Structure formats: structure tokens, C-alpha cells
Amino acid sequence: MSPTTCGTGQSDSPEPGCQALSTVPGYDPDLVAQARHYNEIAPAAALWSLEHAVDAWAESVTSALEEGIVLRHATRGVQRAEDVARNNAHDGYHHAWDVTRILRYATPA
Secondary structure, eight states: OGGGGOOOOOSSSOOOOOOOOOEEEOOOOHHHHHHHTTGOOOHHHHHHHHHHHHHHHHHHHHHHHHTTTEETTTTTEEEEEEHHHHHHHHHHHHHHHHHHHHHHHHOOO
């Protein structure tokens, strides 16, 4: 099934032929960061983790697009794999901008 047959992601249920919705709970990213002690992770270790996370994400999103996966996000509602990928790319851009700003101020002049 082509992922484009799964609708716009605006309704509460997928179109006929789409896979059943999987509910994705919301979370507080600040609480996750606190629980995982992100502020204590060495930059080299964080970059290693990031590289592996990017590889896993690319594999997952490719599969999700091929399968026409549709998720129900706790706050964003129904989202197709394309919507999730677009949101992740947008968030990633802003995270990279944040890291650039942090490094600019944290690096001795």
C-alpha cells in the first residue's frame, strides 16, 4: 500500500486500507532529559549516540513510509509516517541550532 493512501492525518481514524492506528503517548522532554542525566553526558559520547540514533531513525522511517504507518499522537492527533518524519526534521533543525548556540557560549574565546 502506498503511504499516500492513508489520508491527511487530520481525522481520528485512518482511511480504509490503512493499518490500524498505534497510539503514541506524550512525554515531557525536560523530564526525560533530567531522568537520563543529559547534562552529565560527555560531548563525544553524545555524538556517538546521535550517530547511532540517526541510523536507527532512518531505517525506521523508511520502513514506516513503505508500510503506510499511521500513529495517533497524544497531542498532535493522527499522523502519517510523512508527518512524523517532517516533524522530526523540523525538531532536529532546531536542536542543531540550540547546540550551536550552546557551544558558541560554552567555548572559551
